Amino acid sequence: xxxxxxxxxxxxxxxxxxxxxxxxxxxxxxxxxxxxxxxxxxxxxxxxxxxxxxxxxxxxxxxxxxxxxxxxxxxxxxxxxxxxxxxxxxxxxxxxxxxxxxxxxxxxxxxxxxxxxxxxxxxxxxxxxxxxxxxxxxxxxxxxxxxxxxxxxxxxxxxxxxxxxxxxxxxxxxxxxxxxxxxxxxxxxxxxxxxxxxxxxxxxxxxxxxxxxxxxxxxxxxxxxxxxxxxxxxxxxxxxxxxxxxxxxxxxxxxxxxxxxxxxxxxxxxxxxxxxxxxxxxxxxxxxxxxxxxxxxxxxxxxxxxxxxxxxxxxxxxxxxxxxxxxxxxxxxxxxxxxxxxxxxxxxxxxxxxxxxxxxxxxxxxxxxxxxxxxxxxxxxxxxxxxxxxxxxxxxxxxxxxxxxxxxxxxxxxxxxxxxxxxxxxxxxxxxxxxxxxxxxxxxxxxxx
Amino acid sequence: xxxxxxxxxxxxxxxxxxxxxxxxxxxxxxxxxxxxxxxxxxxxxxxxxxxxxxxxxxxxxxxxxxxxxxxxxxxxxxxxxxxxxxxxxxxxxxxxxxxxxxxxxxxxxxxxxxxxxxxxxxxxxxxxxxxxxxxxxxxxxxxxxxxxxxxxxxxxxxxxxxxxxxxxxxxxxxxxxxxxxxxxxxxxxxxxxxxxxxxxxxxxxxxxxxxxxxxxxxxxxxxxxxxxxxxxxxxxxxxxxxxxxxxxxxxxxxxxxxxxxxxxxxxxxxxxxxxxxxxxxxxxxxxxxxxxxxxxxxxxxxxxxxxxxxxxxxxxxxx
Numbered sequence: 001x002x003x004x005x006x007x008x009x010x011x012x013x014x015x016x017x018x019x020x021x022x023x024x025x026x027x028x029x030x031x032x033x034x035x036x037x038x039x040x041x042x043x044x045x046x047x048x049x050x051x052x053x054x055x056x057x058x059x060x061x062x063x064x065x066x067x068x069x070x071x072x073x074x075x076x077x078x079x080x081x082x083x084x085x086x087x088x089x090x091x092x093x094x095x096x097x098x099x100x101x102x103x104x105x106x107x108x109x110x111x112x113x114x115x116x117x118x119x120x121x122x123x124x125x126x127x128x129x130x131x132x133x134x135x136x137x138x139x140x141x142x143x144x145x146x147x148x149x150x151x152x153x154x155x156x157x158x159x160x161x162x163x164x165x166x167x168x169x170x171x172x173x174x175x176x177x178x179x180x181x182x183x184x185x186x187x188x189x190x191x192x193x194x195x196x197x198x199x200x201x202x203x204x205x206x207x208x209x210x211x212x213x214x215x216x217x218x219x220x221x222x223x224x225x226x227x228x229x230x231x232x233x234x235x236x237x238x239x240x241x242x243x244x245x246x247x248x249x250x251x252x253x254x255x256x257x258x259x260x261x262x263x264x265x266x267x268x269x270x271x272x273x274x275x276x277x278x279x280x281x282x283x284x285x286x287x288x289x290x291x292x293x294x295x296x297x298x299x300x301x302x303x304x305x306x307x308x309x310x311x312x313x314x315x316x317x318x319x320x321x322x323x324x325x326x327x328x329x330x331x332x333x334x335x336x337x338x339x340x341x342x343x344x345x346x347x348x349x350x351x352x353x354x355x356x357x358x359x360x361x362x363x364x365x366x367x368x369x370x371x372x373x374x375x376x377x378x379x380x381x382x383x384x385x386x387x388x389x390x391x392x393x394x395x396x397x398x399x400x401x402x403x404x405x406x407x408x409x410x411x412x413x414x415x416x417x418x419x420x421x422x423x424x425x426x427x428x429x430x431x432x433x434x435x436x437x438x439x440x441x442x443x444x445x446x447x448x449x
Numbered sequence: 450x451x452x453x454x455x456x457x458x459x460x461x462x463x464x465x466x467x468x469x470x471x472x473x474x475x476x477x478x479x480x481x482x483x484x485x486x487x488x489x490x491x492x493x494x495x496x497x498x499x500x501x502x503x504x505x506x507x508x509x510x511x512x513x514x515x516x517x518x519x520x521x522x523x524x525x526x527x528x529x530x531x532x533x534x535x536x537x538x539x540x541x542x543x544x545x546x547x548x549x550x551x552x553x554x555x556x557x558x559x560x561x562x563x564x565x566x567x568x569x570x571x572x573x574x575x576x577x578x579x580x581x582x583x584x585x586x587x588x589x590x591x592x593x594x595x596x597x598x599x600x601x602x603x604x605x606x607x608x609x610x611x612x613x614x615x616x617x618x619x620x621x622x623x624x625x626x627x628x629x630x631x632x633x634x635x636x637x638x639x640x641x642x643x644x645x646x647x648x649x650x651x652x653x654x655x656x657x658x659x660x661x662x663x664x665x666x667x668x669x670x671x672x673x674x675x676x677x678x679x680x681x682x683x684x685x686x687x688x689x690x691x692x693x694x695x696x697x698x699x700x701x702x703x704x705x706x707x708x709x710x711x712x713x714x715x716x717x718x719x720x721x722x723x724x725x726x727x728x729x730x731x732x733x734x735x736x737x738x739x740x741x742x743x744x745x746x747x748x749x750x751x752x753x754x755x756x757x758x759x760x761x762x763x764x765x766x767x768x
Contacts, residue, residue, distance in 0.1 A: 093730040117733055121519035208714070210711055420714035421714065
């Protein structure tokens with residue numbers, strides 16, 4: 001039998017369906033209003049939940065899930081982990097648009113480069129009232145400084161990620177070089193880069209894409225010569241200093257002389273570049289240790305600290321992500337307590353959690369002294385390269401600066417034009433200096449350090 | 450007499466009714482058609498209004514505000530537009546966009562038309578050839594950019610190695626400011642030409658075959674047939690291609706630039722649309738980005754209007 005639905009019947013059905021939906025919505029509204037007090041807080045991040053088979057990624061994801069489960073088991077408002085693909089890319093628009101529409105997450109991870117935008121926007125919660133002074137003092141000053149404004153802590157770093165130069169041992173051997181030839185000065189670095197360049201292989205890779213990341217990798221070359229972009233004390237622009245000019249000139253010379261490529265080999269994948277003979281040295285960060293362990297565990301490579309200019313001081317930059325709490329979220333108080341209990345308390349649980357994160361799940365440098373000490377006893381840093389990062393490289397580090405976009409862009413333009421368009425370093429430094437100076441005349445917000 | 454007269458009157462009346470009935474019928478049909486047209490057009494009109502007109506108006510309004518991205522809107526009048534006039538990076542991106550436009554649109558036009566003329570012929574596997582030429586257009590631009598990034602890669606890319614064989618050692622297509630924009634133009638033309646080939650092909654198939662037969666009988670050669678028949682009769686299609694390609698070039702390509710060059714090297718590929726994106730989402734300058742976007746819309750409207758005025762909408766019956 002075939003059922004034909006008349007027009008009137010269809011109309012009746014539509015009205016009934018609409019009524020049903022309306023009723024369901026109304027009932028849903030009633031029930032959700034009673035449950036609103038316990039609605040979970042959203043934690044936007046780039047680690048969890050992830051179901052990839054790689055044990056390390058699973059370990060990182062589980063670290064977050066375990067932490068949120070413990071929190072919920074204690075009867076607190078639940079925290080829901082929300083994985084955001086491409087989260088670490090500063091050009092990811094998702095979090096920006098969420099805040100612009102008044103719907104930002106309750107908790108999120110933030111890099112120093114983005115800190116001031118959110119702080120100046122008034123959406124970061126002061127975590128200081130939730131912390132003991134002992135816990136604040138437990139953080140390495142360079143890790144906490146860029147998350148602190150006027151003595152108040154607005155973000156808790158999970159880690160410190162220093163930069164160094166990674167080198168591919170087979171490439172060195174092929175060029176007749178050994179560990180004794182590892183460069184210690186800028187001149188040696190460029191000369192070694194030239195010697196290692198040939199065929200499909202780039203000798204020395206610096207980041208080339210205009211981005212916050214490229215600026216991040218550039219700052220320590222300026223600091224090594226005693227320079228800076230903005231003087232942390234006087235808050236005045238000092239980018240036209242000799243130190244900044246020589247760093248810009250070094251980048252320009254690296255490309256001009258053929259020591260460095262104009263674009264990143266292997267699409268920016270250091271592991272792929274090393275294993276395929278596309279790069280011999282790469283200026284990058286500690287996270288590549290884990291990437292090599294996962295993807296090319298048998299490939300021989302090494303690390304050396306960033307070489308220095310004549311009379312310069314060994315200096316690197318420390319990146320890393322921090323927990324922050326949205327002051328306009330559903331329950332900033334609960335989110336702040338969750339953050340501090342997990343990341344910034346002197347309780348054994350908090351220290352153990354950080355040991356698990358830095359020593360086991362992530363394999364990077366802790367942001368707290370107590371965690372470094374605790375990891376020292378666990379044997380997690382048996383890898384000699386991690387030990388080198390811990391003992392030799394990280395102590396020379398300075399936190400990644402938190403410069404607003406205009407300052408970032410001025411420096412980025414100078415790097416790009418000197419490095420890739422053959423512009424004069426002095427002239428570009430002066431143009432950037434002028435742009436930063438005029439911006440600082442009207443800038444209002446957290447200090448630029 | 451009176452009977453005749455009555456009969457005539459009756460006949461006139463009946464004739465008038467006969468004349469009136471079709472007239473009434475036509476009017477009723479016209480009303481029905483108008484009603485049908487209204488209901489058919491309504492969804493599209495609503496869609497255009499909600500998803501195009503309203504956001505466009507809102508974007509124009511946002512251009513008069515300073516917006517911090519965290520809920521603060523300060524009315525600042527024309528300040529964003531004043532800033533724009535004195536912003537060297539805005540003008541640099543305008544210059545780059547114009548160069549991109551000049552590189553892409555003529556190439557798309559010539560190649561699209563050339564390919565359409567080619568695949569109009571009775572060639573073996575012509576269906577397959579048409580499909581292969583159209584395929585790049587349906588691939589995600591991100592994928593297109595990644596594939597070309599590897600092909601153009603310094604030292605390792607296929608094209609870089611080919612260039613090395615031709616004596617151009619260590620050429621960096623994406624790392625040299627002078628070459629990067631040209632590389633972006635080539636990639637854009639590569640993925641768009643198939644689409645415009647299809648548009649031209651549709652236009653070519655609308656030209657009646659009798660014209661060509663008559664021209665052949667008159668002894669016209671291939672070039673004369675193209676120049677005196679094909680090209681003039683393709684004017685509406687050409688108009689459509691120029692307008693849509695210009696709009697596509699000026700307002701599109703963000704994902705391509707984003708993946709392929711990131712706007713570099715040294716800003717050499719920072720198109721206006723990339724600049725808008727950078728201002729809005731990288732720098733949080735939503736009001737300023739809206740102002741730049743509004744100028745872009747205004748320029749496009751003026752351009753389209755001029756094109757319509759000069760070519761009378763690409764009409765062919767103006768001679």
